[in-house]
Amino acid sequence: MSVAVVVFPGTNCEHDVVRALDVIGTDAELVWHRDTDLSGADGVVLPGGFAHGDYLRTGAIARFSPVMVEVNRLAGEGRPLLGICNGFQILCEAGLLPGALIANRDLRFICRWTHVRVEDAFTVLTRAAEEGDVLRLPLNSYEGNYVPDPEGAAGQVAFRYCGPGGEIGEAHNPNGSHDAIAGIVNEAGNVGGVMPHPERAVEDVLGSTDGRLVLESFVASLELVHG
Amino acid sequence: MRVRVDIVRRPGIADPEGATVRRALREMGFDTVTDVHFGRTIFVDVDEGDAGKAEALVQEMCERLLANPVIEDFTVSALHEAGEEAAP
Numbered sequence A: 001m002s003v004a005v006v007v008f009p010g011t012n013c014e015h016d017v018v019r020a021l022d023v024i025g026t027d028a029e030l031v032w033h034r035d036t037d038l039s040g041a042d043g044v045v046l047p048g049g050f051a052h053g054d055y056l057r058t059g060a061i062a063r064f065s066p067v068m069v070e071v072n073r074l075a076g077e078g079r080p081l082l083g084i085c086n087g088f089q090i091l092c093e094a095g096l097l098p099g100a101l102i103a104n105r106d107l108r109f110i111c112r113w114t115h116v117r118v119e120d121a122f123t124v125l126t127r128a129a130e131e132g133d134v135l136r137l138p139l140n141s142y143e144g145n146y147v148p149d150p151e152g153a154a155g156q157v158a159f160r161y162c163g164p165g166g167e168i169g170e171a172h173n174p175n176g177s178h179d180a181i182a183g184i185v186n187e188a189g190n191v192g193g194v195m196p197h198p199e200r201a202v203e204d205v206l207g208s209t210d211g212r213l214v215l216e217s218f219v220a221s222l223e224l225v226h227g
Numbered sequence B: 001m002r003v004r005v006d007i008v009r010r011p012g013i014a015d016p017e018g019a020t021v022r023r024a025l026r027e028m029g030f031d032t033v034t035d036v037h038f039g040r041t042i043f044v045d046v047d048e049g050d051a052g053k054a055e056a057l058v059q060e061m062c063e064r065l066l067a068n069p070v071i072e073d074f075t076v077s078a079l080h081e082a083g084e085e086a087a088p
Helices: A014-023 A067-076 A086-093 A211-226 B016-027 B051-066
Strands: A002-007 A027-032 A043-046 A081-084 A100-102 A110-118 A134-141 A145-147 A156-162 A181-185 A191-194 B002-009 B039-045 B072-079
Touching: A002 A014, A002 A211, A014 A027, A014 A211, A043 A067, A043 A086, A043 A211, A067 A081, A081 A086, A086 A100, A086 A191, A110 A181, A134 A211, A145 A181, A156 A191, B002 B051, B039 B051, B051 B072
Parallel strands: A002 A027, A002 A043, A043 A081, A081 A191
Antiparallel strands: A100 A145, A110 A134, A110 A156, A156 A181, A181 A191, B002 B039, B002 B072
């Protein structure tokens, strides 16, 4: 299995993603946003950062990068596609996921541990986990506040922000996201966006290894399509 | 032809800058201010002499890139050289 990790100008989490995938035994390759050859990729990750400086709107310019033609095609074929933080924002702007991400409710850049609960265990983000599992992941964003499509397009909720015991409520919603949504997938379940950073929670030295479940879900999805 | 685009947050989408400035204005004594909304203005210069065609082009630009319809509404208007609105 090989994963393409896309790098836009301003992306800054790509090396962490490659390392995290390596930790769980999966090969990954960096792909520059102007490359159009993803023929060797079984799946794609759009990592975190500030693609195109968040100019116009966060993620708005990245969707026009040449690589996105191939990314769109792979997504349409049912290949696994994972967007983390800025990657999630790009997927929403690209129309691969419904909704949008706007400024956090309290207008603070949030950089802290959060808990998320697995709401649906049959997605690219969660198939290695079980419904109700609580994961401790780092959140690191200013525009993490999820707003649904006005028509209420169905995106399946994969993760909700929660308390340490899985409790859902405003007190446990760090950024005001609608319905405490921390991660969603498309209707087909192969494209997933998650706001907190699973790649920063894969080794004990980082403070949590719960992020492995998200990446292992993504890798399991590669094997499903490949097999 | 210069075309002006005004983009505002859709009603119901949080506008914290607007809320903050509303509070500040009322505290300054402008207590008849009921609400403040911030938007963005973008000027697009198009090599097109007909105002209607220029507006239609920029309308498409708004739908495809300049505005995000999930969270924003927009208006488009072509301007005369003097900076006035073009006649419909």
